[in-house]
Amino acid sequence: MEIKKPKRVADSSKLDASAWTQGALDMLAKKGIAGVRVELLAKELGVTKGSFYWHFRDREALLEEMLTSWRRLATLALIERLDRGEASPAARLQRLLRLPLVGRSSAHAADVELAVRLWGRDDMRAASALAEVDQLRLRYIAGLLVESGVEQADADARAILAYSYIRVAATLVPADALDTMSRCEEILLNNGASATVRKKRTPTTPR
Amino acid sequence: MEIKKPKRVADSSKLDASAWTQGALDMLAKKGIAGVRVELLAKELGVTKGSFYWHFRDREALLEEMLTSWRRLATLALIERLDRGEASPAARLQRLLRLPLVGRSSAHAADVELAVRLWGRDDMRAASALAEVDQLRLRYIAGLLVESGVEQADADARAILAYSYIRVAATLVPADALDTMSRCEEILLNNGASATVRKKRTPTTPR
């Protein structure tokens, strides 16, 4: 009988639990939680499920870790902003509003988050994690607005509008519509009374 | 041997293709497209997959029909609003902004739509349907704004903000936060210059 030598991965490409978790979040972003399958994930990572069951007790343990990881990432992203004190609150808010419209990593994070939201429709743990992160973000944005001189009651309403825009803008605003972006930001941050200032158009990059 | 009599459903409860499609959209709203499984769906509907394959060639045919059905519902909802001429544009817009925050049917529609959005991340047909519906809605909202006296360039920006709010508000605004709703609507529809008018609070109904 022919002796079949198993092919072990090199040390440098050995997987750890976080590699599995990240791969699972990538899969989540494309296919939703029902599409996160152990054997499919193993294929994506170039190994077999034996490795998976070394790192995780079962699929449920992976889902828990995915949620923990996502929550940590979402919270850290916020804390990083809180710790940045170099710009005025208004400038920080302006940058926050522009963030979803630039960069691939925010696009991927938005895909993961969309999938977490749907997951939350059928899983209380995911729903709780989402509610917590949403509340943290709203408080952060409202805080920046108050620091910028907006009164508290108005800041709550503007925070909701700004957060809505941040979540949705990337799917509605073409990347080259800088005038529109600026006007949206004016309406959100100020009283929207000033006239639109026209800016030079840049080449389009469709999303 | 005991003769097992198959249990046929009564005429009045016979399924047609649209019953299967509606059931599949309900399943989509909870588990995403990967969670829409023929045998699971048959169980939900109280029959077996034999019925399914009478109505549909295969699972792929069901997915096509789901998308067609969703697109039709989303478009009809808009046309119904277009045809309603009894209120002023501003009043119609006000009602549109308040719509996601009341009623169970809009909550379910939002869940279906969330799932369609994720589906669109991995399927060009779903992505195309979404882009089309989003553009129709944005044009509708911008049209109402222009009819209300807002200038065109400003209307585009406000339409984006209003549509963002409509899509997201139900998950952010507590059902009893009428002051906040009103303030959001003011900022979106007007220049947000007028002060918030306080209204009596109603008993809370958590979403």
Place this chain on the structure above:
DNA sequence: ATTTCACCATACGCTTCCGTATTGACATTC
């Protein structure tokens, strides 16, 4: 009364997937 049709149930073959048990290879520890 018989035939045809609409609609669904059942059985089968196959693939995919989960989780378990066992084995293999290499590094580390004693």
Place this chain on the structure above:
DNA sequence: GAATGTCAATACGGAAGCGTATGGTGAAAT
């Protein structure tokens, strides 16, 4: 050098699911 630990591969059993083939039932048509 032997034992142990880490990480992964393979094989197995069973469940879930897709699609096909066939059969059953009741209503409609002839």
